[in-house]
Amino acid sequence: MSKTTQAPKALRGVGNFIDDRFHLAKTGEKNLRKVFPNHWSFMLGEIALYSFIILLLTGVFLTLWFKPSMVEVIYDGSYERLQGVPMSEAYASTLYIDFEVRGGFLVRQIHHWSALIFVASLVVHMLRVFFTGAFRKPREINWLIGVAIFVLAMLEGLFGYSLPDDLPSGMGVRILQGVMLALPLVGPYISMFLFGGEFPGEDIITRLYMLHVLAIPALLLGLIVAHIMILWHQKHTQYPGKGHTDKTVVGTPMFPAFAVKAGGFFFFTFAVTAGLSAFVQVNPIHLFGPFTPTSITSGLQPDWYMGFMEGSLRIFPNWFDLTLFGYAIPTAVLVPGLVVPGLVFGGLAAWPFVEQWITGDKRAHNVVDRPRNAPTRTGVGAAGVTFYGVLWLAGANDILSETFSIDLYLTTYIFRVLAIVGPIVAFLVAKRICLGLQRRDRETLEHGYESGTIQQLPSGEFIEVHKRNSEETAHVLKSKPTITSTALADDADVDDKGVENPEARKGTGKIRRALAHWYTKDNVPFDDVEEHSGHHLHHSAPEGEKEAAH
């Protein structure tokens, strides 16, 4: 039997035809064999990609009937309850999609659920990258692209939410306008420019429509393509494991194994989204009714990804509002509306560079950190998640207040305190948990793992048999990096000729050293650990049981 199996002649013919013209065989083979590490957390970004594809497809379907126009019409469609009600053409055409287009209601719900899942998967993917340190060199640029995708996805969602011109749409746009107006000096001009006059005007839906279906998706698509091409070029990160190094990737080849998995995963993502859309009502615009500037309702929120902005608006106090030269400076809107998102997204974008500055680590990393092995980073991440989460919850404070019968004002005070105390506590707790896990790792490395088997020794003593770690486990545990910073090195203050480094004496140098100390000080050392060396006499099985002896 020959070792090489030849493709059928028909395929070979086509293959040769293409290869003679485009010389694809070599590139194709290389890329089809590309290796993808096997771990569920590496699939999170794919959920976002697939949701985006679903959004593009369903979005195209919706544009076939949606009319981005604020011209007032009297509704006479098939939704009986609203017949005779004056409304914008945008709202009427959305009702048309819901009730007259075959499958329109389902597709609109798929579009909405998919948007919610899209941003959620972005967040989870981003958290995975953050907590594993996968943003480190050489991937800082891709991290920045990711942050940009996140911001654009939020805007895209906000504008899409505003298009049907139903009650929540109008309220969302009104809040957006309020934040714009709070900008000193330029605020009113920006608002008048965007709305083409006073709120609500007659242009805003048309303009948001252009942004929602053309400008932002084009940007998103470009950034997503760049994100994936950079990933392709730089190759995937991988978790520590046997044979996993900064120079070798271990995993499944693109074709056929990974392609089948990824293809199947697309259909699963689509199935869950479609299943939700078929059974769970989302954004029932026909129940809300059309927006009028006098309409206002309690208990309505923006979609979840805007929740943290809503929350910061709700809990930020008005104690700092001031008037300068006769102009009001509404800090109670400015700070939560601009400074808080600036902190969240600015902090995300800056972190890789801040961390690199603190540690002075300029090496390329293709093997990611286990979160426990970078306790300070994990603590910072936990603090960020908590801050975001508290603001997000605060955005639903009226729903929480009503559902759990808590005084509405009390929730505001609770969230104000939590927004400050929560991140600090989360940092400390997360860091302690990391260090605890490091200690357990150290113990496992020294003693092997607890087998759950209890044995009685001839002396009457009971022991639990510890078994030898698998090679894989031992490798993972041993590969824990020691976190250091060049700022703390012995020769950081003097150069190789013994001359004092002027940088180290400056303020930034001092800050850097302090941060480096903070970043590296807590760490369980693994240097002196000898594998399977601990508790020889006490925890090993009696002689004769070879597999358990160590």
Add this chain to the structure above:
Amino acid sequence: MKWITARRRHPLAGYVVVILALALFGVGYAALAPTADQARAQTLAADAPSQDDVDVLEGKEVFDQTCATCHNYDGSGTANGPDIRGVGPAAVNFQVSTGRMPSMDPDSQMPRKPMAMSEQDLQNLIAYYNAEIRTDDLGPDIPYDVPDEAPDRSEFEDEAAYEAAVEEYQTEYEAYIEGAEDTDMGMRLYLTNCAHCHGWSGGGGALTDGRWAPEIHAASPRQIYEAMVSGPGAMPMFSDGVIEPEEKQELISYVKTLQSEPDAGGIFALERVGQVAEGFIAWVVGLSLIIACAIWITAKQRAHD
């Protein structure tokens, strides 16, 4: 039993026990907890009861026993309860028929409860209120032409009489709801005046200082009307001069039509809570299921065992 014994040390056993315990308590609580919102009154929407049907003396007895402790024997109020001589019978009917009065705790907002007395007692009480307590016919009258709650089976001796009453009630209810034709007016009135507390769906909402705007789905059209004209609790009063009776009919019709509107988007409507519930489901059901699948398709043998 052996099946359980063999698996009691399974890594997931602890979680299973916790989930079962939580489910047991959750379901148990849901089954046993008192449902404060299930109120039922028994009047048929009809004209004012004639003098022959009511007994003012019995009404006085009810008043002295259940109301006078706080509102005083002449309705002039005490430290615990306000003067009710000028509130009008609509207020009395609203407060008592929704079970808010008599109140257990005058210092806190009263939730909707089943009515504390029989329908006949309420009629007698109102007759007594009108005859002896009310000053100078102050306050709004009961809107007898607006339909009240559906008849209750226990008030009727035989099935035929009950069914006849239900039919009569439904005819009247539908005539009132469908008599309103201007959805736009009803919607604008509701969304301008009511929705910022009771919510767009009538599901209620949180208010300042620990108060809340109740859900209005259980309220009958007459109770909604009475709430508007009497302004109970923190609610402003919308007299018939501010919102005319025909406009009130449009408004009530809007609320009730929206309430009975089927949820076209799916069998799970999330109580019409809206975006907070949707975001919760997107994370807890949608994204979690997809991630579970990712874990499934990338699963491999664990390193240890």
